[in-house]
Amino acid sequence: MTSTTTSVLSSTAAESDRPGSEWWRTAVIYQIYPRSFADASGDGIGDLRGITSRLDDLVSLGVDAVWLSPFYRSPQHDAGYDVADYRDVDPLFGTLADFDEMLAQAHARGIRVIVDLVPNHSSDQHEWFQAALAAEPGSPERARYMFRDGKGENGELPPNNWESVFGGPAWTRTTDPDGTPGQWYLHLFDVSQPDFDWSNPEVQEEFRSILRFWLDRGVDGFRVDVAHGLVKTDGLPDHLPSVDADSMGGGEEDVPYWGQDGVHEIYRDWNRVLAEYDGDRALCAEAWLPTVDKTALWVRPDEMHQAFNFPYLMTEWNAPAIRTVIAESLRAFPAVGAPATWVLSNHDVVRHASRLALTAENPQGHGIGPDSPGQPIPEVGLRRARAATTVMLALPGSAYLYQGEELGLPEVIQLPDDVRQDPTWFRTNRERYGRDGCRVPIPWTSDAPAYGFSPSGESWLPQPAEWADLARSSQEDDPESTLWLYRTLLATRRAHGLGSGRLEWLDGYGDDVLAFRVHADDGEVTVIANAGQAPVTLPAGTVLVASERFEGGELPVDTAVWLSTR
Numbered sequence: 001m002t003s004t005t006t007s008v009l010s011s012t013a014a015e016s017d018r019p020g021s022e023w024w025r026t027a028v029i030y031q032i033y034p035r036s037f038a039d040a041s042g043d044g045i046g047d048l049r050g051i052t053s054r055l056d057d058l059v060s061l062g063v064d065a066v067w068l069s070p071f072y073r074s075p076q077h078d079a080g081y082d083v084a085d086y087r088d089v090d091p092l093f094g095t096l097a098d099f100d101e102m103l104a105q106a107h108a109r110g111i112r113v114i115v116d117l118v119p120n121h122s123s124d125q126h127e128w129f130q131a132a133l134a135a136e137p138g139s140p141e142r143a144r145y146m147f148r149d150g151k152g153e154n155g156e157l158p159p160n161n162w163e164s165v166f167g168g169p170a171w172t173r174t175t176d177p178d179g180t181p182g183q184w185y186l187h188l189f190d191v192s193q194p195d196f197d198w199s200n201p202e203v204q205e206e207f208r209s210i211l212r213f214w215l216d217r218g219v220d221g222f223r224v225d226v227a228h229g230l231v232k233t234d235g236l237p238d239h240l241p242s243v244d245a246d247s248m249g250g251g252e253e254d255v256p257y258w259g260q261d262g263v264h265e266i267y268r269d270w271n272r273v274l275a276e277y278d279g280d281r282a283l284c285a286e287a288w289l290p291t292v293d294k295t296a297l298w299v300r301p302d303e304m305h306q307a308f309n310f311p312y313l314m315t316e317w318n319a320p321a322i323r324t325v326i327a328e329s330l331r332a333f334p335a336v337g338a339p340a341t342w343v344l345s346n347h348d349v350v351r352h353a354s355r356l357a358l359t360a361e362n363p364q365g366h367g368i369g370p371d372s373p374g375q376p377i378p379e380v381g382l383r384r385a386r387a388a389t390t391v392m393l394a395l396p397g398s399a400y401l402y403q404g405e406e407l408g409l410p411e412v413i414q415l416p417d418d419v420r421q422d423p424t425w426f427r428t429n430r431e432r433y434g435r436d437g438c439r440v441p442i443p444w445t446s447d448a449p450a451y452g453f454s455p456s457g458e459s460w461l462p463q464p465a466e467w468a469d470l471a472r473s474s475q476e477d478d479p480e481s482t483l484w485l486y487r488t489l490l491a492t493r494r495a496h497g498l499g500s501g502r503l504e505w506l507d508g509y510g511d512d513v514l515a516f517r518v519h520a521d522d523g524e525v526t527v528i529a530n531a532g533q534a535p536v537t538l539p540a541g542t543v544l545v546a547s548e549r550f551e552g553g554e555l556p557v558d559t560a561v562w563l564s565t566r
């Protein structure tokens with residue numbers, strides 16, 4: 001068996017310019033979706049005190065940091081991504097004091113905390129938008145958002161043909177105080193999420209101030225929502241998304257509202273704001289771009305520190321495709337001095353324990369339900385998910401986990417129609433199921449009400465009966481469980497320092513097999529993953545971790561292993 005070094009983590013001048021520990025270069029960051037994590041108040045919606053009560057479970061899992069999806073004041077039309085007050089906690093989730101306590105408790109345990117910043121749009125309940133509605137066209141109040149006159153004789157047609165990510169038109173007409181139809185405003189998402197006008201210095205200053213508000217409280221960074229939006233092409237030219245595009249622009253070139261050059265100036269400015277603070281705080285871009293190379297533009301030395309690797313997330317369980325995206329990522333991100341990042345699940349996509357066994361295309365945000373084509377076989381999905389995670393957690397760079405994946409949770413496909421809440425479901429006239437299936441509250445205790453999610457037994461989305469077996473308590477003492485697999489992977493990754501390792505591809509295993517070795521300061525690990533149809537003969541070595549139990553030297557299908565081959 002031969003080996004070739006085809007891709008390494010390179011060190012660049014840009015990289016060494018950056019001060020501090022730069023913990024985010026190698027961190028494993030766990031996404032908490034607050035409304036579905038743990039509910040201390042008993043209202044069926046998770047909250048900040050619930051998170052604090054479960055921090056020890058995250059310590060035993062072995063993660064370095066958490067990212068919290070929004071918990072700010074919000075009418076919750078898009079599960080909190082419609083923010084009405086960026087400087088306060090919604091009563092659903094608790095208070096600012098609860099936040100401070102959660103942050104202190106996390107820090108006391110060595111866990112860093114990243115919060116979600118939503119700068120592309122606010123809620124229509126935000127005081128600025130309410131003031132804009134009450135003000136005249138052309139007023140300073142309206143200039144904070146994207147108000148335009150309509151086309152047609154009486155302004156009855158929208159200013160252009162843009163579509164909302166959630167379906168339907170991206171423009172809504174306002175009604176003037178005297179009851180007559182007025183101007184239109186842009187909302188790339190729900191009608192309740194008006195887009196800011198980022199060419200307005202007042203908007204820019206407001207967000208600098210919001211960053212400082214949370215940095216002063218001690219947060220370690222921000223996950224930036226829709227970081228490829230914000231700036232729109234001058235003149236707002238017409239554009240229709242191509243049919244096979246992802247709803248957030250992945251797979252498409254030249255969209256007048258995604259990935260415009262001007263957006264980078266904003267992040268350079270924010271980078272300077274973060275640099276005013278002690279310690280190393282990080283900005284992570286949620287930017288759905290068609291390629292790794294484009295994504296890397298968001299993490300140039302004076303911009304953000306990380307960007308989610310969505311091209312990796314969207315790659316099917318196919319060894320050549322995975323090999324390509326890993327190699328491209330380990331070239332493109334280090335080339336600008338940034339770490340590669342890895343992610344398989346989040347609150348916007350079908351959970352990977354289901355997605356990796358889908359037999360039909362499933363663009364980001366579309367979701368699956370009882371009538372969707374290409375339904376996954378659960379056993380196949382879980383097996384592939386465990387193998388895929390085993391590959392991911394060996395890779396150099398930083399990795400993101402989404403709450404519940406450590407339990408092997410699948411997408412909840414059979415949710416009744418009348419409980420669905422994602423605006424996508426309503427705005428597409430129930431054509432796209434949307435994202436509720438990955439947001440069901442997670443099970444902690446198999447025999448408790450709501451599986452320990454809430455003391456009252458309430459749960460804002462119903463949990464399936466099968467989840468008793470997937471509850472954390474059912475997996476705690478089972479070495480074959482997904483929870484044990486994650487714990488072992490994370491402990492071994494940490495012990496060997498794999499996050500700052502160097503990847504070397506191994507040849508000779510055939511196309512359907514991923515084979516590589518990670519050389520790190522504290523050891524090296526050989527990773528073999530079988531995405532083919534037949535068992536694969538393993539090299540001599542000691543098994544450190546395997547995604548499934550197997551006997552002898554043959555690696556079964558849909559299985560991955562970490563070996564010590566010295």
Ligand code: GLC
Nearest residue numbers: 078081118189225226347348
């Ligand atoms: C991001 C969030 C998603 C939200 C959208 C609009 O993609 O991850 O959940 O719906 O932005 O804010």
